[in-house]
Amino acid sequence: MSTVQLAQLLDQADAADQQHDYETAIRLYTLVVEQTEGNVADPITREIRLAALRKTGRLLRFLGKFEASLACYQQYYLDVGSGEQAVEALSLLAN
Numbered sequence: 001m002s003t004v005q006l007a008q009l010l011d012q013a014d015a016a017d018q019q020h021d022y023e024t025a026i027r028l029y030t031l032v033v034e035q036t037e038g039n040v041a042d043p044i045t046r047e048i049r050l051a052a053l054r055k056t057g058r059l060l061r062f063l064g065k066f067e068a069s070l071a072c073y074q075q076y077y078l079d080v081g082s083g084e085q086a087v088e089a090l091s092l093l094a095n
Contacts, residue, residue, distance in 0.1 A: 001035040006048045009035075013055070022059050029056040038079040050079060 001009075013028035032052035040046050057072030 003042065003044050003048070006032055006035060006045060010048050010052060013052070017055065017059065022063060026056055026059050029053075029059075033075075038075070046079075050076060053079065 009028055009032050013025045013032070016022075016025035016028060029052040033049060033056070036045055036049040036052075038049070040049065053072050053076040057069045057076065060066075060069035060072060
């Protein structure tokens with residue numbers, strides 16, 4: 001899937017989230033993650049994947065699906081590597 005298509009999916013998921021259609025948002029965010037790999041070289045695709053993981057984790061936590069949320073945040077942590085995003089990932093895992 002192209003970066004443009006991934007960005008469109010992310011936008012659709014964000015719109016569903018804003019409309020409180022959380023199940024649709026989670027489904028679309030998950031699709032973004034499934035269509036990408038954690039070690040992707042393209043920085044735009046990487047950021048799209050990370051955003052989808054972070055937002056999926058947030059929604060799952062909001063819906064009380066704590067184990068699934070934790071799994072998203074753990075994958076986010078594994079994907080970010082080191083740096084500022086790693087600190088953010090650890091913060092998400094701690095909450």
